[in-house]
Amino acid sequence: MSLPTVTLNDGNKIPVIGFGTGSSLYGKDATEYVDHALEAGFSHIDTAAIYKNEASVGEAIRASGLERSDLWVTTKYDGGDILQGIQTSLGKLGLKSVDLYLIHFPRLVSSDFEGAWEEFEKLKKDGLTKSIGVSNFSVQDLKTVVNSGSITPSVNQIRLHPYNYASYKDLFAYSAQHNIVIEAYGSLAPITTYPGGPVDKVLASIAKRIGGTPAQVIFKWVIAKGAVVVTTTSKESRLKEYLAVADLPDLTADEIAAIDEAGAKGPSSTSQAVARASFCALFTLSLASVYFFMLSPMALTRRSC
Numbered sequence: 001m002s003l004p005t006v007t008l009n010d011g012n013k014i015p016v017i018g019f020g021t022g023s024s025l026y027g028k029d030a031t032e033y034v035d036h037a038l039e040a041g042f043s044h045i046d047t048a049a050i051y052k053n054e055a056s057v058g059e060a061i062r063a064s065g066l067e068r069s070d071l072w073v074t075t076k077y078d079g080g081d082i083l084q085g086i087q088t089s090l091g092k093l094g095l096k097s098v099d100l101y102l103i104h105f106p107r108l109v110s111s112d113f114e115g116a117w118e119e120f121e122k123l124k125k126d127g128l129t130k131s132i133g134v135s136n137f138s139v140q141d142l143k144t145v146v147n148s149g150s151i152t153p154s155v156n157q158i159r160l161h162p163y164n165y166a167s168y169k170d171l172f173a174y175s176a177q178h179n180i181v182i183e184a185y186g187s188l189a190p191i192t193t194y195p196g197g198p199v200d201k202v203l204a205s206i207a208k209r210i211g212g213t214p215a216q217v218i219f220k221w222v223i224a225k226g227a228v229v230v231t232t233t234s235k236e237s238r239l240k241e242y243l244a245v246a247d248l249p250d251l252t253a254d255e256i257a258a259i260d261e262a263g264a265k266g267p268s269s270t271s272q273a274v275a276r277a278s279f280c281a282l283f284t285l286s287l288a289s290v291y292f293f294m295l296s297p298m299a300l301t302r303r304s305c
């Protein structure tokens, strides 16, 4: 099964669904998961220095026996010297070059956007990466890079789902104007983070019509927006579900509009409260571990979620 591709502004073609090794795989050995993903038919892997598992991704790539040209590998810069950053990532991945190298967050380069982008352009010219792009950039961040550089970023990877789509009107317009492809992570938020909201009913009804699942409908919606899906799973059973998106009928214009409209209403207040509470619990847990291992009792009492 080969996935459709999206053509970037530099002519390179990126498979429309990528398997990510962040979020639930963050800090974990990802070999087995990437192994299963490649075996199932994924050809696009999304990793990052910050995920601390590039070496295990490299192991899975080598074990797959796939031709390098049959694989799209994205990784991301996480600060420090840019050339050294990509070289370290390439060393861990065991690759001579990646397909896409992204600035993971604008704050990593906020002291010198122009200088950082110039170095990114050099990485592309020197063949260390086929394409270059950014992640979590606002319109203003993008403008700084586009106006200063000679190469326009090929992609901007952002958190995109039906409940925040309306807030990205300007970003979509600016990206379309400059042929910057949006890559969407966190698209399954209506299922994973905000269940019980107004989008659920719409997804269920479309899922029934196309013979798919609500998750597949969300991915179809992302693709209909011209974006690339970056998702993940720790469960082998979901891999086929994700890839089968390519074989399902497209959403109609009315269905896309119905998801937009339901999404614009926002998630249910209960799910927002639950999402906030889970974030708070996670934050407190991380602080607690820091406390036990590193900090004095005084340090913790000064912090709260």
Ligand SMILES: NC(=O)c1ccc[n+]([C@@H]2O[C@H](COP(=O)([O-])OP(=O)(O)OC[C@H]3O[C@@H](n4cnc5c(N)ncnc54)[C@H](OP(=O)(O)O)[C@@H]3O)[C@@H](O)[C@H]2O)c1
Pocket (backbone or CB within 6 Å): 019, 020, 021, 022, 023, 024, 025, 046, 047, 104, 135, 136, 157, 158, 185, 186, 187, 188, 189, 191, 192, 215, 230, 231, 232, 233, 234, 235, 238
């Ligand atoms: N650039 C950035 O700043 C950034 C930030 C975050 C993520 N990312 C990238 O994007 C990738 C995906 O991120 P994401 O996790 O936010 O993507 P996502 O596609 O929104 O969510 C994937 C998660 O959804 C769960 N899921 C799927 N179907 C489900 C269902 N029917 N019911 C309940 N749970 C379901 C999966 O859990 P199971 O494991 O149980 O299947 C999986 O962990 C990351 O791995 C990373 O590569 C990038």
